[in-house]
Amino acid sequence: MWKRNLINKFQTSFEKQSEFDGLIISNPVNLTMMTGIRMMFLQTMKNYCVYVVWSSEKKVLICPKTLSSSFANEGWNDNLIVYESCLNPIQKATDILIAEIRDQFDEGTNIGFEGRQLSQKIFSQLTEALPSIRFSDAADFLTNLRQIKNKTELNNLKQAAEIVDHGIAGAIHHIATIQTKSEKFLTEDIRVHSLERGLHISGYNAVSQAISGDKTKKLWANSPKFGIGNETEYREGELLRLEMCGMVNNYWANDARTLLKGKLNNVQDEFFSKIAELRSFACSIIRPGIAAIEIYSSILNKANELGLDMIKEFGFGHGIGLEPVEAPYITASDSTILAENMSLVLQLSAHYIHGEIITSKDTIFITPDGCEIIGWYENWNSPYTTAYTF
Amino acid sequence: MNQNVFLNIEKKLQHVSGYVIKQPSHVSYLTNVLFPYPENSPYSVALVAVPEKNEFVLIVPIDWLDVAKDQKWKNSIISYNLNQGSPDQAFCDAIITCLTNLKIDSENLAIDFPSWTVSEMKRLSAKMNHLKWQDCDELLWRNRMIKSDQEIHLLHQSAQIADRGMIGALNHVEGTTMSSYYYLSEFLERVRVHAIEFGTCGVGHLNISQGAAGKSKITPVQDFSFVSEDNLIRIDYTSQYQGYWNVCSRMLFVGKPDEESEKAFDENQSLITYAQSMLKSGIAIGDFCKRIKEKADLSGISLFDETCFGHGLGLSETEWPLITIDNPESFEKGMVIVLDIQTYGPKGVIIHSTETYAITDRGYRKLSDFKEWNHLYRIDGCRSNH
Numbered sequence: 001m002w003k004r005n006l007i008n009k010f011q012t013s014f015e016k017q018s019e020f021d022g023l024i025i026s027n028p029v030n031l032t033m034m035t036g037i038r039m040m041f042l043q044t045m046k047n048y049c050v051y052v053v054w055s056s057e058k059k060v061l062i063c064p065k066t067l068s069s070s071f072a073n074e075g076w077n078d079n080l081i082v083y084e085s086c087l088n089p090i091q092k093a094t095d096i097l098i099a100e101i102r103d104q105f106d107e108g109t110n111i112g113f114e115g116r117q118l119s120q121k122i123f124s125q126l127t128e129a130l131p132s133i134r135f136s137d138a139a140d141f142l143t144n145l146r147q148i149k150n151k152t153e154l155n156n157l158k159q160a161a162e163i164v165d166h167g168i169a170g171a172i173h174h175i176a177t178i179q180t181k182s183e184k185f186l187t188e189d190i191r192v193h194s195l196e197r198g199l200h201i202s203g204y205n206a207v208s209q210a211i212s213g214d215k216t217k218k219l220w221a222n223s224p225k226f227g228i229g230n231e232t233e234y235r236e237g238e239l240l241r242l243e244m245c246g247m248v249n250n251y252w253a254n255d256a257r258t259l260l261k262g263k264l265n266n267v268q269d270e271f272f273s274k275i276a277e278l279r280s281f282a283c284s285i286i287r288p289g290i291a292a293i294e295i296y297s298s299i300l301n302k303a304n305e306l307g308l309d310m311i312k313e314f315g316f317g318h319g320i321g322l323e324p325v326e327a328p329y330i331t332a333s334d335s336t337i338l339a340e341n342m343s344l345v346l347q348l349s350a351h352y353i354h355g356e357i358i359t360s361k362d363t364i365f366i367t368p369d370g371c372e373i374i375g376w377y378e379n380w381n382s383p384y385t386t387a388y389t390f
Numbered sequence: 391m392n393q394n395v396f397l398n399i400e401k402k403l404q405h406v407s408g409y410v411i412k413q414p415s416h417v418s419y420l421t422n423v424l425f426p427y428p429e430n431s432p433y434s435v436a437l438v439a440v441p442e443k444n445e446f447v448l449i450v451p452i453d454w455l456d457v458a459k460d461q462k463w464k465n466s467i468i469s470y471n472l473n474q475g476s477p478d479q480a481f482c483d484a485i486i487t488c489l490t491n492l493k494i495d496s497e498n499l500a501i502d503f504p505s506w507t508v509s510e511m512k513r514l515s516a517k518m519n520h521l522k523w524q525d526c527d528e529l530l531w532r533n534r535m536i537k538s539d540q541e542i543h544l545l546h547q548s549a550q551i552a553d554r555g556m557i558g559a560l561n562h563v564e565g566t567t568m569s570s571y572y573y574l575s576e577f578l579e580r581v582r583v584h585a586i587e588f589g590t591c592g593v594g595h596l597n598i599s600q601g602a603a604g605k606s607k608i609t610p611v612q613d614f615s616f617v618s619e620d621n622l623i624r625i626d627y628t629s630q631y632q633g634y635w636n637v638c639s640r641m642l643f644v645g646k647p648d649e650e651s652e653k654a655f656d657e658n659q660s661l662i663t664y665a666q667s668m669l670k671s672g673i674a675i676g677d678f679c680k681r682i683k684e685k686a687d688l689s690g691i692s693l694f695d696e697t698c699f700g701h702g703l704g705l706s707e708t709e710w711p712l713i714t715i716d717n718p719e720s721f722e723k724g725m726v727i728v729l730d731i732q733t734y735g736p737k738g739v740i741i742h743s744t745e746t747y748a749i750t751d752r753g754y755r756k757l758s759d760f761k762e763w764n765h766l767y768r769i770d771g772c773r774s775n776h
Contacts, residue, residue, distance in 0.1 A: 037608065037610065038610070039608055040430065040594075040595065041594065041595040041628075041707070043429040043430055044429045044430075044594060044595075044706065044707050044708075045595075045706075045707050045708040046706070046708060047698075047701055047708045047712055065695070066607055066694065066695050066698075066732075067607060067608065069605060069606040069607070070606040070607050070608035070609070073605075073606045073609075074608075074610070084696070084697045084698075085695055085697045085698030085712075085714055086697060086698070086712075086714050086715075086716050087712055087714045087716045087717045090504075113508070115507065115508045115509040115512075116478055116507055116508075116509045117507055118507060118508050119503075119504050119505070119506065119507060119508075120503070120506050120507060120508050120510070120511040121503050121504045121506075121525075122504075123508045137508070137509070139509065184586065184587075188583050188586065191579065191582075192576075192579060192583075195575050195576065195579055196576075198614075200575070200610065200611065200612045201575040201578050201579055201596060201611055202596065203582070203593050203594050203595050203596035203627070203628075204427050204429075204430045204593075204594050204595075205426070205427035205430040205431070207427075218456040218460070219453050219454075219456065220426050220453070220454065220456065220457050223424070223456075223457045223460040223461050224424035224457075224461060224591050224632060224633060225591045225592070226426035226427065226591070226592060227426070227592070228586050228590075228591065228592070249612065296473075312473065313452045313471040313472075313473060314452070314453065314471070314472070315471075315472050315473065323432070325431070325432050326432065327476070329472050329476070331471075331472040331473045332473035333472060333473050333474060333475045333476070333479075333480075334472070334476070
């Protein structure tokens with residue numbers, strides 16, 4: 001049902017808001033929006049090539065024969081053209097795509113493509129083979145479409161945010177001050193506790209981290225093991241950065257919290273009070289009509305006023321939806337005007353006194369009058385402090 | 391820095407002044423630096439190289455600066471951040487800055503062309519006069535196709551870890567089939583957890599199917615369905631060790647397998663055995679595939695995929711050679727492949743069991759050798775807790 005809702009959203013937007021007679025989609029994330037099925041391996045396994053050709057009259061999915069039943073079972077009920085596995089699947093699929101466009105569209109037709117994702121090599125083949133077709137970059141249309149969520153999408157994002165936040169909380173309730181646990185164990189616990197609460201299992205970047213001590217000075221500790229952790233055990237008094245990315249119905253949560261093994265000292269208390277104040281400030285200015293760049297500047301000014309050493313190069317947040325990081329970006333370069341029903345991750349990353357990177361990530365929905373934080377399982381204005389023992 | 395690669399490929403290019411390589415696995419191959427799930431990220435990386443001047447520059451998003459340094463990248467590095475523009479704009483501008491600083495002649499670049507998007511090429515062309523390039527993508531893939539001994543060693547470890555991950559998960563589920571139930575997602579997560587425990591550096595694709603759902607290749611689990619008796623289960627997953635991937639698919643039966651399932655599994659195994667008997671350097675890949683298909687046809691075994699029986703493995707989950715019926719090239723010593731023969735089982739479910747091999751002078755060396763999977767694995771047993 002939710003899949004059909006998303007496909008309908010796309011159809012309605014395409015008809016009412018786009019200037020295109022047809023669209024070519026090849027990016028795996030955009031394909032998710034149009035087919036309801038997320039195949040993360042399409043981003044890494046180049047022996048599969050999938051296109052959708054979309055127009056008001058006809059929708060065609062071009063895919064390897066081996067994936068056709070997967071698409072059909074997950075909700076694709078329009079036309080399917082399949083090809084056999086072969087030495088050059090991209091060429092094979094592109095040849096079919098060219099033939100389909102030639103068959104379906106008249107001369108002078110305006111067809112949109114994904115300029116930020118489509119390979120120039122393929123695009124050159126399309127323009128050469130189809131000189132009478134006008135190809136236009138649909139990047140802005142697709143970005144706008146994905147930025148503004150409908151109720152179903154917001155519901156998926158809300159579920160994901162709630163589950164992941166609860167998952168982190170569930171995992172850290174197993175830690176006590178006098179009992180130790182390895183980084184790897186807690187990293188796993190965060191994933192498992194999120195799954196227990198209904199997160200949909202997925203691979204690749206659907207990972208967690210639980211980093212402590214000096215390692216928190218880096219965003220990705222333990223290279224080349226990413227999101228795995230090692231045997232480091234947490235020490236009393238240390239701050240732990242906890243992170244989790246995961247999805248529900250193909251919509252992501254991207255959450256970060258802090259745990260302190262022991263009791264907060266005054267310096268820590270003051271630091272986290274400032275982060276909480278900065279979060280409140282950010283939420284007070286995020287509203288429809290304000291530009292992302294303006295939010296960035298205001299947060300940076302407020303952080304300076306509070307004496308926080310922010311990591312401004314990451315910006316202070318980004319959109320979230322079918323990807324854990326997507327447009328708009330709360331940075332010094334993004335002039336996107338926020339609008340109702342956008343979903344963001346407010347990311348406040350600051351250096352603590354020894355250079356540790358403390359990060360807070362909250363999912364935020366833009367409401368008619370402002371914004372609201374989504375999914376807090378508990379009050380995160382202070383870090384979670386462990387019980388002394390079980 | 392894997393400089394020999396440039397020596398190998400520059401002979402086949404014409405007067406190249408520098409390289410700009412973007413495909414993440416190409417970049418890792420050349421630099422020995424791995425990045426966190428780069429294909430799933432909005433950020434891009436690149437290597438700008440002028441081998442004859444011994445100049446190599448990594449272009450990375452600022453978030454991954456430490457990642458490169460931690461992996462002993464000793465050459466230059468340029469980071470970009472999103473305050474400078476959108477991900478693709480900031481990335482392209484960093485490349486332009488790098489090419490300008492290195493005074494590289496933009497009329498004689500080599501790039502891995504298929505990796506570059508329309509908007510990236512547009513931005514580069516707009517900001518650089520007379521941008522001209524030769525495509526070195528195929529040359530890089532071809533170079534990567536033949537593995538060094540060290541790479542084969544890593545691929546062997548990767549194959550072993552993948553199977554150990556599978557076994558670790560199975561050992562948890564065994565003994566629970568009638569009492570403390572595991573649900574499918576949890577079972578699959580146990581595979582990831584155990585692969586991690588045995589040393590994997592990352593898990594990619596994850597898929598589990600049970601019973602009739604196994605008719606489709608991809609079966610997202612979005613509920614709390616339990617592992618339940620009298621069902622065939624198929625687990626497909628990919629994992630990597632030091633960047634080198636394994637593709638692991640195993641068939642399991644919950645309870646005592648019925649005759650039909652056993653027969654379907656044995657038929658699949660018979661094709662694997664047959665394929666192994668042909669596997670050696672010099673045999674044409676297309677012929678190899680045709681003979682597997684002929685054998686299946688003669689034996690009355692229905693193939694789910696009649697034209698592809700696997701692919702190469704390395705720093706990508708799928709790389710050359712693709713083992714397809716239209717591939718005119720031959721197996722060569724040093725190739726590492728995953729053999730993946732997919733057949734139909736009861737109720738139309740897909741049956742397959744992958745094996746990883748390194749091609750040698752005299753035949754092959756099996757790298758997925760931690761356990762023999764030549765019988766349908768039976769998950770059974772019951773106790774009050776597990």
